[in-house]
Amino acid sequence: MAFANIQSEEQDHFDLLPFIGIMMCLLGALLLITMSMASINVGAGASEGWVPQPDPDAKIPVLIEWDGTYATWHSESGLQRIEENFEEYAKFDGKWVRFDPEGRAYRVVGPQPNPLDPLVNFLESRRQSHYALFAVRPTGFKNFRRFASRFEDRKIDIGFEPIEKDKPVRLIPPKDKKK
Amino acid sequence: MRRRRQPTFEQPSLVPMADMLTNTVGIMLFILIFASLSAGTAAVLKHLPREKPTHARAVWMYCSGGKIVHFEPDMLAEKLVKGLRKPSFSTADDWAHKFSSHTVDTDELQVSGEAETEYSGDLFQQSVRIKSAILVRRKPSQGEDEVAVKAPGSAFQRLLAEKNKATDFFFFYVDSDSIRVFRAARDKAATNGFGVGWTPLDANEPARIGLSGGGKVPTVQ
Numbered sequence: 001m002a003f004a005n006i007q008s009e010e011q012d013h014f015d016l017l018p019f020i021g022i023m024m025c026l027l028g029a030l031l032l033i034t035m036s037m038a039s040i041n042v043g044a045g046a047s048e049g050w051v052p053q054p055d056p057d058a059k060i061p062v063l064i065e066w067d068g069t070y071a072t073w074h075s076e077s078g079l080q081r082i083e084e085n086f087e088e089y090a091k092f093d094g095k096w097v098r099f100d101p102e103g104r105a106y107r108v109v110g111p112q113p114n115p116l117d118p119l120v121n122f123l124e125s126r127r128q129s130h131y132a133l134f135a136v137r138p139t140g141f142k143n144f145r146r147f148a149s150r151f152e153d154r155k156i157d158i159g160f161e162p163i164e165k166d167k168p169v170r171l172i173p174p175k176d177k178k179k
Numbered sequence: 180m181r182r183r184r185q186p187t188f189e190q191p192s193l194v195p196m197a198d199m200l201t202n203t204v205g206i207m208l209f210i211l212i213f214a215s216l217s218a219g220t221a222a223v224l225k226h227l228p229r230e231k232p233t234h235a236r237a238v239w240m241y242c243s244g245g246k247i248v249h250f251e252p253d254m255l256a257e258k259l260v261k262g263l264r265k266p267s268f269s270t271a272d273d274w275a276h277k278f279s280s281h282t283v284d285t286d287e288l289q290v291s292g293e294a295e296t297e298y299s300g301d302l303f304q305q306s307v308r309i310k311s312a313i314l315v316r317r318k319p320s321q322g323e324d325e326v327a328v329k330a331p332g333s334a335f336q337r338l339l340a341e342k343n344k345a346t347d348f349f350f351f352y353v354d355s356d357s358i359r360v361f362r363a364a365r366d367k368a369a370t371n372g373f374g375v376g377w378t379p380l381d382a383n384e385p386a387r388i389g390l391s392g393g394g395k396v397p398t399v400q
Binding site for chain 1: 193196197200204207208211212225226227228229230353354355356358361362377378379380381382384395400
């Protein structure tokens with residue numbers, strides 16, 4: 001037993017410090033990569049929250065995302081995704097004409113309800129105080145003007161801002177100031 | 180022979196140090212996660228756009244392929260009609276055909292004409308109206324990108340310095356692939372006190388400017 005103790009005391013110690021240093025460097029590098037990826041995907045710049053600048057003449061914006069096919073209405077009751085069918089109705093000499101998405105005209109008995117009617121009616125009834133603020137995705141650039149004309153024809157004020165393809169956007173109402 | 184005894188070396192334990200480092204790294208990780216998540220919903224205080232009419236004169240910009248160029252429709256239209264006689268009722272169709280087949284090249288732009296005739300009235304009192312427009316395209320590799328727009332002394336910044344914010348406003352035609360350069364230029368113009376407006380274009384679609392009135396009037400937002 002005494003011989004064994006002497007062997008243990010004389011044994012060279014293996015220095016772990018360089019290995020721990022390498023391990024910490026590796027850990028740091030992994031951490032940096034992970035956090036960079038997380039920041040890009042969920043961090044700053046991954047989404048936009050728009051806060052209106054104070055303006056005495058400003059109307060209340062109603063945010064609508066437009067991607068070329070669907071209008072996403074940010075209503076008080078939540079998001080409503082509505083498909084635009086680009087069908088329009090017009091009255092000529094007392095008779096109704098339907099224009100299909102290609103612009104072909106068909107005589108019809110009367111206008112049919114459109115999925116966008118609730119949104120357009122909502123804004124039309126509040127056009128003195130509200131306006132349509134469109135966040136236009138790149139896929140919606142090609143037919144945005146045609147889509148927006150549905151609102152302009154009803155004398156609803158519009159504004160529009162481009163936004164990247166998958167970037168979430170939301171409107172942050174300014175906090176009410178207590179008098 | 181008796182082996183010489185080596186002096187005993189008591190190495191301190193590294194476990195507490197490793198423990199401490201690991202704890203520090205863990206805390207940093209948590210802080211970074213919370214910072215990232217809270218920054219993810221960061222609000223951008225901005226002037227929210229709303230179309231308004233303006234009496235200011237438009238300074239025309241075209242953004243495509245991630246680059247921006249300036250153009251002057253009046254000057255380009257003059258070049259396009261150069262050599263064409265003034266149209267009359269009898270020569271309207273011919274004029275429209277020639278105008279549509281004309282192209283003009285500048286250093287940065289390729290410009291073509293587009294015209295069609297519209298007849299109205301009865302057999303004895305007919306009138307003709309020529310609807311014409313110029314189509315502006317950017318030449319490949321011409322124009323300034325997002326970085327160049329922000330750089331002092333760039334063509335865009337020189338243009339900003341030339342124009343008067345009381346009488347001019349900047350109007351942008353924006354292809355779907357050029358959102359970043361548009362935003363950079365728009366923000367720069369707005370910071371310099373200019374009114375700004377824009378309209379979206381489909382990818383590779385030229386900027387179309389009507390010469391015969393009508394159509395949508397450019398607005399500021």
